[in-house]
Amino acid sequence: MERIMDHLAHERSKAQFSVEEMKIIWAGSLHAFQVSDRIARLVASDPGFRKDNRAVLSRKELFKSALRKAAYVWKRINELALSEEEASWLRFYVDELAYAYIHWGMFVPAIKGSATEEQQQKWLPLANNMQIIGTYAQTELGHGSNVRGLETTATFDQETDEFIIHSPTLTSSKWWPGGLGKVATHAVVYARLITDGQDYGVHGFLVQIRSLDDHFPLPGVTVGDIGMKFGSGAFNSIDNGFLRFNHVRIPRNQMLMKVSRVTRQGKYVESNVPKQLLYGAMVYVRQIIVADASIALSRAVCIATRYSAVRRQFGPPHEDENGKGVETQVIDYKTQQSRLFPLLASAYAFRFVGEWLKWLYTDLIQKLEANDFSTLPEAHACTAGLKSLTTSAAADGIKECWKLCGGHGYLSSSGLPELYAAFVPACTYEGDNIVLLLQVSRFLMKTISQLQTGKKPIGTTAYMAHVEHLIQCRCTVQKAEDWLNPSVILEAFEARAIRLSVACAENLTKFATPLQGFSELSPDLVEAAVAHCQLIVVSKFIEKLQQNIEGNGVKQQLETLCNIYCLNLIHKHLGDFLSTGSISPKQASLASDQLRSRYSKLRSNVIALVDAFNYTDHFLGSVLGRYDGNVYPKLYEEAWKDPLNDSIVPDGYHEYIQPLLKQQLQNARL
Ligand SMILES: CCCCCCCC/C=C\CCCCCCC/C=C/C(=O)SCCNC(=O)CCNC(=O)[C@H](O)C(C)(C)COP(=O)(O)OP(=O)(O)OC[C@H]1O[C@@H](n2cnc3c(N)ncnc32)[C@H](O)[C@@H]1OP(=O)(O)O
Numbered sequence: 216m217e218r219i220m221d222h223l224a225h226e227r228s229k230a231q232f233s234v235e236e237m238k239i240i241w242a243g244s245l246h247a248f249q250v251s252d253r254i255a256r257l258v259a260s261d262p263g264f265r266k267d268n269r270a271v272l273s274r275k276e277l278f279k280s281a282l283r284k285a286a287y288v289w290k291r292i293n294e295l296a297l298s299e300e301e302a303s304w305l306r307f308y309v310d311e312l313a314y315a316y317i318h319w320g321m322f323v324p325a326i327k328g329s330a331t332e333e334q335q336q337k338w339l340p341l342a343n344n345m346q347i348i349g350t351y352a353q354t355e356l357g358h359g360s361n362v363r364g365l366e367t368t369a370t371f372d373q374e375t376d377e378f379i380i381h382s383p384t385l386t387s388s389k390w391w392p393g394g395l396g397k398v399a400t401h402a403v404v405y406a407r408l409i410t411d412g413q414d415y416g417v418h419g420f421l422v423q424i425r426s427l428d429d430h431f432p433l434p435g436v437t438v439g440d441i442g443m444k445f446g447s448g449a450f451n452s453i454d455n456g457f458l459r460f461n462h463v464r465i466p467r468n469q470m471l472m473k474v475s476r477v478t479r480q481g482k483y484v485e486s487n488v489p490k491q492l493l494y495g496a497m498v499y500v501r502q503i504i505v506a507d508a509s510i511a512l513s514r515a516v517c518i519a520t521r522y523s524a525v526r527r528q529f530g531p532p533h534e535d536e537n538g539k540g541v542e543t544q545v546i547d548y549k550t551q552q553s554r555l556f557p558l559l560a561s562a563y564a565f566r567f568v569g570e571w572l573k574w575l576y577t578d579l580i581q582k583l584e585a586n587d588f589s590t591l592p593e594a595h596a597c598t599a600g601l602k603s604l605t606t607s608a609a610a611d612g613i614k615e616c617w618k619l620c621g622g623h624g625y626l627s628s629s630g631l632p633e634l635y636a637a638f639v640p641a642c643t644y645e646g647d648n649i650v651l652l653l654q655v656s657r658f659l660m661k662t663i664s665q666l667q668t669g670k671k672p673i674g675t676t677a678y679m680a681h682v683e684h685l686i687q688c689r690c691t692v693q694k695a696e697d698w699l700n701p702s703v704i705l706e707a708f709e710a711r712a713i714r715l716s717v718a719c720a721e722n723l724t725k726f727a728t729p730l731q732g733f734s735e736l737s738p739d740l741v742e743a744a745v746a747h748c749q750l751i752v753v754s755k756f757i758e759k760l761q762q763n764i765e766g767n768g769v770k771q772q773l774e775t776l777c778n779i780y781c782l783n784l785i786h787k788h789l790g791d792f793l794s795t796g797s798i799s800p801k802q803a804s805l806a807s808d809q810l811r812s813r814y815s816k817l818r819s820n821v822i823a824l825v826d827a828f829n830y831t832d833h834f835l836g837s838v839l840g841r842y843d844g845n846v847y848p849k850l851y852e853e854a855w856k857d858p859l860n861d862s863i864v865p866d867g868y869h870e871y872i873q874p875l876l877k878q879q880l881q882n883a884r885l
């Protein structure tokens with residue numbers, strides 16, 4: 216048997232902590248680690264889940280392959296009698312975007328969040344058993360961010376006890392819903408509710424769009440795919456669709472009636488729950504997307520880190536561990552470290568804030584069940600803000616990782632182009648990132664205005680209670696080591712965040728109306744929201760370190776990562792920190808000194824830190840990120856697999872190359 220050479224073994228031997236213990240920290244618990252590890256291996260070893268040929272498939276082949284895999288996933292879930300937790304891991308590791316993401320991730324949560332108990336009893340078993348396949352049809356051709364501006368109508372017909380769903384204009388066509396184009400049989404459709412001639416705004420309706428017998432669209436329904444999207448593979452395995460209704464009738468009881476309902480007599484009745492619960496599915500998915508951002512970023516970082524340890528360029532002659540003369544590993548260049556290590560730190564930071572957000576969401580759901588709606592505004596602000604912050608940083612980070620791999624990063628076989636193409640729309644779906652930050656700033660301005668009324672800020676805004684101190688405090692750092700003190704870091708971030716918010720609040724008073732002020736100051740408001748969200752990530756990382764963290768050397772590594780995450784943010788947003796007086800220029804320079812020293816401290820551990828993500832080669836899908844580091848022979852092998860190399864002389868030679876060459880030859884002879 217061929218011995219598998221581990222080109223990264225020397226790197227692994229340098230680690231100063233227990234990778235196995237770190238794997239548990241990354242997974243969240245021993246149980247989560249064990250389940251996810253088992254399912255990851257199950258997926259990786261099943262040829263039915265092969266995905267290395269995706270980049271060369273045509274759109275139709277890719278789509279069909281995604282359908283096949285989704286059906287196979289369902290089959291395996293049932294054959295193996297997987298629990299809900301195991302089934303989620305299976306879908307996750309299969310790593311193929313398909314209609315099932317929208318079905319499980321949005322359609323089912325929308326029903327759970329907005330339907331009455333009775334409606335849930337009818338629809339959830341059908342959805343859970345995949346007897347119907349659902350999509351989430353909110354966005355329209357002319358309206359995405361502005362949900363209140365949706366045009367589709369649902370007009371109540373008292374005579375027949377039905378709603379008539381209609382698309383009155385081209386711009387009211389539903390546009391983008393995943394799984395809609397070719398697969399979904401049902402949709403949660405967001406439409407303006409009209410009864411008794413009055414428009415009550417946007418509400419959710421459960422609408423069947425395709426026949427369960429022959430899959431043809433039902434009468435009055437026009438539906439199709441919106442076309443190819445950015446990048447090969449990636450989102451092109453999903454049929455994002457368009458949908459138009461021509462007076463389609465549905466029974467009255469297919470309005471999702473938890474928040475409000477229409478009676479048999481056509482009377483609109485509000486319940487005692489806030490209308491924002493209609494947007495509950497968005498809060499749910501935004502929270503999941505934060506976890507997804509840490510995964511996408513950590514995948515890219517894992518690839519770039521392993522490859523940076525394998526790749527060698529320039530440098531004074533070195534001897535490797537076998538005494539052979541070699542060039543410098545690119546990971547030892549300080550520029551490479553200053554680009555890569557903050558991304559590694561961010562992956563961990565986002566993991567921990569994602570864990571906390573999951574807790575916040577679970578807590579919200581428990582409170583909502585007890586009719587306590589008090590934490591809904593904060594949950595909305597946190598999910599919106601952190602979704603925005605983490606997806607923007609992860610998308611930029613993946614792109615940086617591809618550049619960190621030089622030319623080979625641009626190859627499909629690096630896995631990075633597809634990862635980027637698949638992830639970058641997260642900056643737009645579930646709310647454009649800027650629009651979401653503006654929601655956070657609205658929440659911040661409200662919180663600041665309530666300080667004057669004596670209302671005590673809670674949760675992630677609790678720091679605002681100390682506004683008087685934070686507005687005038689001075690950072691105490693005198694030497695580089697002082698930047699390792701978590702309370703110093705926290706105060707600098709709190710001071711920056713509150714000073715930016717207070718400046719916005721003061722400036723807003725200078726405008727004739729709040730609307731005008733919000734519009735004029737929106738770039739500043741976005742910066743204040745970013746500062747607040749970064750503070751949340753920093754504080755949750757610091758809180759994580761205060762927990763009981765077991766394992767040889769694990770806590771020390773996390774402390775170094777936390778320092779790098781925070782100090783790099785100070786470095787990147789120096790303008791904010793200096794202009795608000797949160798730190799001085801001298802302290803900024805000390806922060807940079809400390810950051811450099813943290814990179815050196817981290818260096819020998821980075822391969823082990825990416826191993827702790829516990830990603831299989833199948834999941835990573837990257838020749839550059841292979842666990843064994845055996846990059847060059849595998850790149851060569853992959854190149855041979857390209858369809859262009861199926862023949863020695865390419866198709867088209869006889870039509871287009873040979874005549875050209877002959878012509879040139881004849882011309883030369885003349
Ligand atoms: C097991 C497998 C599961 C797989 C799961 C998959 C999970 C993901 C993982 C990987 C990803 C891969 C798959 C990707 C799938 C992508 C699917 C994408 C779907 C979509 O994009 S659906 C469409 C989403 N659309 C949006 O997000 C639109 C954005 N716009 C809005 O949210 C809103 O309109 C708004 C927030 C901009 C509101 O603007 P407006 O000023 O008009 O405000 P009002 O509507 O009047 O609201 C006022 C009031 O309400 C508060 N508010 C607003 N939104 C919410 C909310 N969601 N929750 C609670 N509260 C809310 C707002 O703050 C205001 O409060 P105050 O009056 O200020 O107190």
Ligand SMILES: Cc1cc2nc3c(=O)[nH]c(=O)nc-3n(C[C@H](O)[C@H](O)[C@H](O)COP(=O)(O)OP(=O)(O)OC[C@H]3O[C@@H](n4cnc5c(N)ncnc54)[C@H](O)[C@@H]3O)c2cc1C
Pocket residue numbers: 317351352353354357358359360361390391392393450455640643644645646647648649650653737
């Ligand atoms: C891959 C993908 C999958 C999707 N899946 C679904 C789905 O399953 N179901 C569904 O319903 N939808 C889906 N969507 C649609 C998605 O939710 C919307 O694209 C998103 O909400 C943004 O809306 P928009 O496209 O209208 O952007 P717009 O709002 O038109 O944004 C355009 C620009 O205007 C700016 N802008 C907009 N409003 C403001 C403002 N108030 N202040 C300042 N700037 C502003 C934005 O920042 C952006 O730069 C999907 C989208 C994508 C890309």
